Amino acid sequence: MHTGMRSLAWGAALRHWTRRAENRLTLPFFLLALLAGAGCKRDPPVIAVIPRTCGTALWEPEHAGAAAVARQRGFEIYWNAPMRDDDTQAQIALIEKSLQRGYAGIIVSPIETLPMRTPIQSILARGVPVVVVGTELGFPPGPKLSYVLSDERAAGEMAARRIGSVLSGKGSIAILGINPQLTSNLDRERSLEVTLAREFPGIQVAVRQFGLSSVPQEQEAAEELLVKGPKVDAIAALSLASTRGVYYALVEFGKAGVIKLVGFDQDLLPPVRTGGIDSVVMQNTYQMGSLAMDLMDRALHGKGTATVLEVPPVLMTRENVDSAQIRQILNMAWWPPR
Amino acid sequence: MKSIFTRRHLIFAGAAVAAIALLAVCGVFVFRSIARRGPFSAQGISLARQDDWQAFGGTWQYIDGVMQNNSDERGAKLMSGPTHWANYSIEADVLLLGQYGDAGLIIRATDEEEGVDAYHGYMAGLRDLDNTLILGRADYGWREYAAKPVTPRVYAQQWYHVKFLAYGCDFAVSATAPGGETTSVAVEDPDCLSAGRFGLKSYNTGAEWRNVEIRPANRQDLVAMTAANRPPIATPDALPMGAAPGSYDHYFEPIQRDLLAHRADVNSQPISSLRLLSPDVPASVTIHGVVTLTSPVLFVQDPTGGLAITDSHAHAPLQIGDEVEAKGDAELHDFSSRLRNADVRLLWSHTPVLPVAVTAAQAATGAFDAEYVQIEGRLEHKDETPAHTLVLTLDDASQSFLAIVSGAAQVERLRALKEKSRLRLRGVCVVDSRYTRDLTAFALLLPSFNDVDVVEGPPWWSTGHIVAMTIGVLLLALTGLSCYILIERWRMQAVLEERGRLAHEMHDTLAQSFAGLGFQLEAIRDEANEGSNIVPQLELARDMVRSSHEEARRSIAMLRPQALESVGLLQALENFTRHMVNGTSSIAVRVSSEGSERAIPLRISDTLMRIGQEAVANAVRHARPSHLDIALNYLHSAVELVVEDDGCGFSLTSELAGFGISGMHKRADSIGATLTIRTAPDKGTALCVHAPTPPSFLRLFWQRLHIPWRKSSHGSAHR
Incomplete structure (x- = not known):
């Protein structure tokens, strides 16, 4: 065969096989691309x-x-x-x-x-x-x-009514953990005092103390109150740290349960069962x-x-600490169910 | 337009990319499957190499083989290792410093951040709050899988050996008490995290770790820890600790420990009141204060004052900002009081003390002894001791004081401070002679390099700056001068070019016309009869034209700068003179030069050339000399041109001293030269031009700038 003719034949054969390969590969290739595209779904916000x-x-x-x-x-x-x-x-x-x-x-x-x-x-x-x-x-x-x-106004009212109830409308109290840097805390305090004055005029606020940043500081403040301050029948602790600090000081001086402690924000649960903490206004x-x-x-x-x-808010007391409502509020299961 | 990429090209390119991607995925898969077996070697893990560890919260330090976190932050972590390790165990001795927290080991962690549970991974450790061995998983939130009571119990300040192992989705942890009792727990987490780093973690308490070891783990290792029991599926508790009924007793003891740990003595004394104690009667006192310095001596401060505590025993490592209660013996000194043999107890942390801003004069009174103050002063001197202590001497108004900082890292950072800078320093003011050396009223002990701010750098008028400024001004002046000379050169070049153009014009018009006129007059003269009346007039006219032609040619020669450009000044003058005396064989021309030849600025050489040409022309035309001497003398800072003839001379007061001499004077003045003419009737004439030249360093400078200079040497000229 002529050389030129042989070249043409080889070229034709190559084109033929290439075309066959194209025809056979095109569909799988595009399917693969489609699958890859489908796999690239957008991340959730x-x-x-x-x-x-x-x-x-x-x-x-x-x-x-x-x-x-x-x-x-x-x-x-x-x-x-x-x-x-x-x-x-x-x-x-x-x-x-x-x-x-x-x-x-x-x-x-x-x-x-x-x-x-x-x-x-x-x-x-x-x-x-x-x-x-x-x-x-x-x-x-x-x-x-x-x-x-x-609802901090309701929380303040709730605490005031609990204090009024446990003191039977008479006595003196201390308010600890006042935080002027946080509006919600001030709302609690105002509502508590307004409700006490309105509904329980026989209860006097003998001490008001600003909140401190940690439990030991709050404990020390409560210790000073118990040692050097006026006699109080109940203490309203307006934050988690002050509730725990006051509770520690009460235990330390053997006054847990004697001086009624109404705290705010759920933290220590066993003392609620024993009455060391009378009640906690829960968020x-x-x-x-x-x-x-x-x-x-x-x-x-x-x-x-x-x-x-x-x-x-919800008031947690010794009586309702194991209720379904409290358990739902305390539910920490953030993980997906299996 | 048809694309050069056909469908075939695209298919093959796509196939090639897919093949490469497949290979890469296979490579990663193989690598990870090998790597998942765990660490290839545990030899490289060491607590001592702190660069290998990454801290997320906490205050970590490595001392004598023990890694310590002194912070009671909730969730301090120290991480290390690669993220692809899967099956391995980590074990270490763990000690809890506080009474109300937990500490342990992390395994298979990724994406760590600062935060309570800010990582994905597993943690196991000991919790003294409820006396348990805990195991759980963090995913930016804590899932507690197990909390098993420890036998006999978890005590703070006691070493336990903790081993935590991960194999597949099974996790096992054991804690061995000093008495050898071992508590173990294991779980299976079906959707487990498959790989990650390891680390140390503490929560709500400081803790210590030592003898950390990492090993690859296999099934036999897991079985050895779980006693072949299949670990139960992990089920996290959804309620907080203590929520279960009957848990009060379980928690009361740790609560009791916690409250006792932070119980403060409400009868503590203000620090300032210690000064009022009897100096003769030993007194044991209790004070409360915030730590303001821990090294070289512990200092604490309350709202009434500050105090140094020596020979103290602290229950836990103390940090600046810790509120402490110290009980010890009060010791009174001349200007201050101290507490000795003190028992120091941490009450709480993170109580920042703000410094009191005082002047050196106020601090010098001693009223701020042992207090954290802020003072400004100008740094006069720095003195570094071999023991990595830097002593700064500062002045403020009439008072000098010392500022002392210790530690290699601190000294390193402050070494760059420049003397004469104004500094603002924060530190504990002391009047103790151990620090002041009885040379200054007080000294300032600086907690760290961060307590030094540079308020103002040293004054600008320092020796270095003055030298630099002088050099700068000189360079500026030189630059200005070079610009001026360059401009002058360009101007001179333009003048010379204009002269050349004029010379060409004159040659092509005036000189040619004179030549033509001469030929015409010559022809008329030839045609005219001899003896005709017109002949003398024609000859006069021909002579006048010839003279004018000569004058024009001379003017052209003077205007053309090429003569000066192509040869030196002296050579150009010689050429000109020989041309002038051409045909006058009675005038002997002598040319000479003295002194070392050097380049002469173009402006000077051109002026000398013009004056020389005028002098030569005057001599040839009017003096009828037999000798004409031209000399160019190179003096130290000047060049001198002398043109002397032995002709008829003239009186300087006569009319001969007219426009030509006046022009020469003007030319000489233009280059700052002096022109001297010495002459008298029948005594010849000597003309001397003394032109100052620029200093030699400037010449060098110009030569470096490649500014063309003309050399007077024959046949050479710089461009």
């Missing part, structure tokens, strides 16, 4: 939930409540908080980190009211929705900003977490409205 601290009986139920709603709505949660519940700067740093990571929304429980204003405003300015849990910041809610609060943080995540979902879908929700 991440919502940062930043309480005052975490790993406690007060704040882990918020994790559980928020996580339960997030699972239903297809969100992921970034749950983290300062290691101390008085570390405002660490909380602000976590908020900034969440913003830098591009999380879809932020649910935050401010440690202090005033320092949190600027960070929250700057988040809102970037169009990221925020739900503030536990305290008001002073500026009104809007489509991107909602509040979920514990329903589980429900607050659920509601906050629900409001976040609405805001992310453009359905956000200027919302302020108030969740009623």
